[in-house]
Amino acid sequence: MxxxxxxxxxxxxxxxxxxxxxxxxxxxxxxxxxxxxxxxxxxQAEFFGSNRINHLLGRKDCVGIRIYYGKRHEDADENPVGEGEGELKSRMVIVGVRADGSDIFDDATGLKDSGDGDALGDGWSCPRMCQP
Missing domain, CATH: 4.10.910 (30s ribosomal protein s13; domain 2)
Structure with a gap:
């Protein structure tokens, strides 16, 4: 094995x-x-720009990405809203991954700085932003 x-x-x-x-x-x-x-x-899908993906891939020790299925509360225009408001929508969350399989998160919980963009989300969703 x-x-x-x-x-x-x-x-x-x-x-x-x-x-x-x-x-x-x-x-x-x-x-x-x-x-x-x-x-x-x-x-059906989400679009993410290559510069954003390359930022994740360029992080120290990154060998690839992991794409999580997630949910976010949104208004009718797909803007984030507070917990319990709007509609709960499926959204992708993309994170860098190390060779040992661990996600690359610099968890800033409780710290003054909110991190450097540990994960990628909020892509343009399809069908709203699909090719014609």
Whole structure:
């Protein structure tokens, strides 16, 4: 069995064909609609700029990224609102990862400084900001 320290490196993941990628995303959308969601009423994807992703990848000891599924309270224009306000929406949270598999967080909880951008969130959501 592969040692845990050998599992996290810059070559994890597989390139897939555009056909496979489209099939996977189509299945996701179809399943949501089967669950009663109207087309265009659920988040299908988020766009994040390369400069932001490169910032995470450039952090000390970073060998890759981890993408978490998350939820955030938002208004109708997708602006964050207070806990319990607006609607709870699915959103991505992207963090850098070390070779030992740990997330790269400089937890500033309780400190004066709020960190240097430990994670990436608030991408442009699709369908709102999808290609035409």
């Amino acid at each position: 592969t040692d845990r320290k050998d599992r996290f490196h810059g070559d994890v993941g597989s390139f897939i064909t555009s056909h496979d990628a489209r099939a996977r995303t189509t299945r996701f959308k179809k399943r949501k609609e089967e669950q009663g969601y109207k087309p265009g009423s659920f988040t």
